[in-house]
Amino acid sequence: MQTTSWQKGTLRFLENYNPSDPEEISFRLILRKIEKGSTLDFTSYKDKCLKRRIRVRLRSLEIDSFTEYFELLQNNEKELKELIDTITINVTQFFRDLTTFQFLMENIMQVMCEDKARETLRIWSAACASGEEVYTIAIAIMEVFGRRLEKLKVDLIGTDIDDKSLELANAGVYPSKNLRVLAENYPSYLEKYFVPSGKDNFKIKDSVRRIVQFKKRDVIKDPHYLNMDIIFCRNLFIYFEKSLQERILNRFHEDLLPNGYLVLGKVETILGMGEKLFKSISVKERVYQKI
Ligand SMILES: C[S@@+](CC[C@H](N)C(=O)[O-])C[C@H]1O[C@@H](n2cnc3c(N)ncnc32)[C@H](O)[C@@H]1O
Missing domain, CATH: 1.10.155 (Chemotaxis Receptor Methyltransferase Cher; domain 1)
Structure with missing residues (x-):
């Protein structure tokens, strides 16, 4: 029972x-x-x-x-x-942990883009809060893949347990303070991917919004997404006991395609049983690959 x-x-x-x-x-x-x-x-x-x-x-x-x-x-x-x-708070940012996204763009996404046989690109952000992380991934893949995206079937899914965060994610309107890292490091992206909206707010452009979907999912209890190229699960494991982390890592391992990637938050690591499932690709950036 x-x-x-x-x-x-x-x-x-x-x-x-x-x-x-x-x-x-x-x-x-x-x-x-x-x-x-x-x-x-x-x-x-x-x-x-x-x-x-x-x-x-x-x-x-x-x-x-x-x-x-x-x-x-x-x-x-x-x-x-x-x-x-x-x-359930949801501190997040566009390009939070800038170097992680730079690493992913220059290494993992670039290699995926150069793979001529690739027909799909499936990425899941499993605790996406108010959406900044997912739109950051969208911007990153648009930058790396460019027109190659037109020939790919892209599934970019953000999920979270919190209704209020998902509402904000769906609306895609953000105060400029959430865009600080992006504006300082890639000022041209502000105009390329956002339109000003009201006082000191920016709305994500439809071209980005179109490739992103948001759904309510509890990563512990609800069904997971399968056949993923990359799973982002950043700054959620910090809340979980070790046994729960291991249970979810097992499920992520099943969710990923062969050689798929898992990205954790900057203070999170894979230890113990998880080391048999994933190898570290960048210790600093917390990027792991399915074994
Ligand atoms: C600190 S935010 C992380 C946001 C983003 N991944 C980042 O690193 O910037 C943690 C998010 O986890 C969500 N969360 C907490 N428990 C969850 C669960 N069981 N399933 C899915 N999301 C959960 C919270 O609602 C919150 O939005």
């Missing part, structure tokens, strides 16, 4: 908490409240990361304890929603 999210939450609640610490109890009650009020399941997320995110709400409400915050959450749907948004 399958364990439901609610049962798992209860198990976690019973197993892991220190009953002599009221703050610990309140922390777990807050998690259970979120899990009941959403489709989120934090069973294998790291407590340290979750606590840090919840404390962001505490600070902005000038509340000192999880206990006080748990009380405030009672019958307060608006705050519950704020909390969920804060936990």
Whole structure:
């Protein structure tokens, strides 16, 4: 029989908490409240990361304890929603980790482009937040592949668990601060791929929007995309316990085409069991290849 999210939450609640610490109890009650009020399941997320995110709400409400915050959450749907948004937060940027994209463009994408037999290009960003990463990939492939793209069937898919982020991704309108790295390093891209939109905002052009799709997917529970050339999963594993990271790495291995690539965030690495599935192509840029 399958364990439901609610049962798992209860198990976690019973197993892991220190009953002599009221703050610990309140922390777990807050998690259970979120899990009941959403489709989120934090069973294998790291407590340290979750606590840090919840404390962001505490600070902005000038509340000192999880206990006080748990009380405030009672019958307060608006705050519950704020909390969920804060936990699934989505700090991201166009060309975040610039050198990673330069490495991918100059090495991996360039080689893919030169492969005359290639007919498809399939790339999945598995925790795309508000879309900056996916549009960055789109711009990168447009730069590298140029007119060769017209002859390719391109699937570039961004997925995330968070509705609000996906709404922003679909709209494709960004404040200029999210474009800082792009504007400083590739100023010509601003005009080439964006149109000004309102005060200090830029909208992604239709030519880029057209090759990108966004879907809601939980990388833990939902079906994955198959036959991928590259999977980006950046700055998500930091939230996951090691056993969950290994489970997802196994699935990514199945999702990728032979010799396909996996790109992780700058503070994430593949260790342990994962080393049998992936070899490192660039240690610095966290680029791995399926074995
Ligand atoms: C810090 S952002 C990373 C954005 C982007 N990949 C980057 O590195 O700039 C983490 C994203 O993971 C998403 N997320 C958290 N748990 C998830 C899950 N189980 N499945 C899919 N996305 C998830 C959050 O909603 C958030 O948008």
